[in-house]
Amino acid sequence: MRDENTPLLSNNNHIETHSNGDLLAERPNQGSSLKAFANIVCVVAGTGTLGLPYALKLGGWIGVGILIFSLFMALYTSILLMRCLYYNGKYRLTSYPDIGFHAFGRAGSIAVWAFYAPLIIGAPIMYLILSGTELKNLITGVDISARTWIWISTAIVAVPFILMKTLKEVAIMSIFGALATVVLVIVAVRGSIVDHSNPIYSDVSHDFVILPNLPIAIASISFCFSGNIVYVHVEESMRYPKSWNKVVAAALGSCTVLYLATAIPGYFTYGDRALSPILANLPKDIFTNIGTIFIIAHVILAAPILLTTFALEVERRIGITVRLHGEAMERVYRTLFRLFVAGFCGAIACIVPYFGDFLSLLGALGNCTLIYVLPILCYFKLIGWRQMRWYELAWCAFIVVIGILSATIGSIDAIKALKRDFENDSGN
Template identity: 25%
Template sequence: MVEDNNRGNDSTKVYANKAAMDIEVPDTTHQISSDSWLQVAFVLTTGVNSAYVLGYSGSIMVPLGWVGGVVGLLFATVVSLYSNSLIAKLHEHGGVRHIRYRDLAGYIYGKRAYSLTWALQYINLFMINTGYIILAGSALKAFYVLFRNDDQMKLPYFIAIAGIACGIFAISIPHLSALGIWLGVSTILTTIYSVIAIVLSIKDGLRSPARDYSMPGESSSKVFSIIGSAASLVFAFNTGMVPEIQATIKQPVVKNMMKALYFQFSVGLVPFFLVVFTGYWAYGSSTGTYLLNNVTGPVWVKGIANISAFFQAVIALHIFASPMYEYLDTKFGIKGSSLIIKNLIFRIGVRGGYLTFNTFIAALLPFLGDFMSLTGAISTFPLTFILANHMYLMAKGDKLASTQKLLHWFHIVFFSIVSLAATVAAIRLIVVDSRTYHVFADV
């Protein structure tokens, strides 16, 4: 039997199919089933169109070129929508809502899968959160350099400022649904830096001579760069926390989540593709890992774009940190307004401590992109593609046609191979770059 997990705050037991061990699944102290599908769609879109998009012209298009980049992005769009929809459709599998990714995995496979999924998801989200702090710090430094280009302020200092800003925001916003108006603010900020990046890129592209679009590097390094960029494709479209986001949506949860996903992978991708493609078109293989460093134009315009990217990164980080916040708040029974003294002290200590560690790692390893490629290979690929397809097979196997089963198995095998290849490429990249970069580098 599966007990109703919407009663009070008592723990419930969800029994995994064909497993000998039961798994304790506590009710959440966070707000669930309160958001419209459109608000959830903007949560998803905020994650995709975050300030990370300013780096994809360099990290995806440059290694892959026009053909590989366009085909890769379109392929990643289709398979990401498909895989995320599989997870969304399993949200009420077995007659109970699975509001966490690990809950769903534990219900289908058992306790070991529950723990492994939580570990993979934690690593994935931790690295994304750390990357956001680096991104916010880089945007803040770019803003500073526009007005005062000296050696007084190094990147680690800006990363520390970004970490403080993220901590203040995390303490003030109790849970994912409480973002509310901040999603609107995020959309405005995204529009600002996207429009500025697009317009200035087009202006530069029209004035520039013919660009070089060849893929840089020797033949052997090209192969590893191409494989490594596959991890960036995964990061571009996937949150790794579909059940956690779906938990906030109103009934009917599956139907509404599908609406949100369709919005994310249609309207939500328009600014994404415009920024990525115009940036690469304008600068070719010389496109940097932060597009706003390539564009030329009025200082005040570039300043607005950079400061918008900074604040948007602070908001977006909160989305990807929310599973950890939910875990800690539920474990210690923290709920309600962030202004309650007990809650305020707890969030300052716990969330502040978590983000302090994120910030330290971000400052220590500001070339974290290499490690994020490794994270994408060992955690994002398994969570988003391999596990999603296999869980759907396990849950719906008897109801699927043979062609559908074959398609899921093809995805499992194909992405397992890609994950392995991307792991090797990412490790090689870390080894190569470790000879160039140093800890607390001002990159």
């Protein structure tokens, strides 16, 4: 019999309670904590790392402190989100939308999906656009259009997405994706150090804080910890779920080290002339070309993680499970569905105008809401706030305010960009 609290929108594939009543007991068939760590780093660090020197240019050196504050805020809400998964002690919820349902009913589930789905499917589309564009610019001796390179990238991404069912299998790719990010940071740091003695940048200026631009800087920096869209499935893929807090702390801490390693020398060297991405400032040599190659590698390796997260959500909801169809037919239905998803992403990447700015608008609203606002609201509703001390409540209020501020400022900026797109198009 279905538990009365189980969301009607889910396929009800809850993790069973063990005989000892411990929902966090070892899961023998799942992946290691190292793979979970790599999944988080690969998704969270991403190509946004290269925009951080520009974020410091917007807000000044105070951005370093904002970055560290953002780390603690994102870490705190990720822990609250996991507590919501196990809130009733009977079973583990299966997804972020399920948390929204249990907290606020059908309206909560729909609200989470409204932010969640465009981000989880939109980010891989942006990765395909970025990959196709960079491949076109990098491989100049071949007469292949950017759209063709996008379809080639789509085919490459589709192979692991279709063949590997869960994040446990995809995790091996995330390890290489995380390493690609590290190499990318090394390239950025090396270029910043080389250019520090370049007389072209001898007159750059730095500020401690630029108050008019501070809200935009906060919005830009807070986006760097947008991992909540995959956390539920990353935790589900872990053999030792009790290690979640340590794993997410280590992963986000590592991301922050990479961020600081890129942001500080980049802003120190280029100051008020820092560009986004920072590769545009770096010396035009083989090392910058290597950085471009690793950008392409990273997005191709990260896209299957996000697409698998999306597919797992939808497959549960539409009943593509071994329990309902058997192992052979489940694989057939899953393959067909994932082929459709990959094709859809490739098509959107090729034909939708201004998709990047549309996604920026959705990202501004969705990322900050999913990272900073909803975990706290769901926690208050499911578990309660009365047992929290006053300083915990103050910390939660601060996080929610930052989330709302970042969403508002980021949305205004994205709307302005869309307005410029349409005006330029009508002018032509």
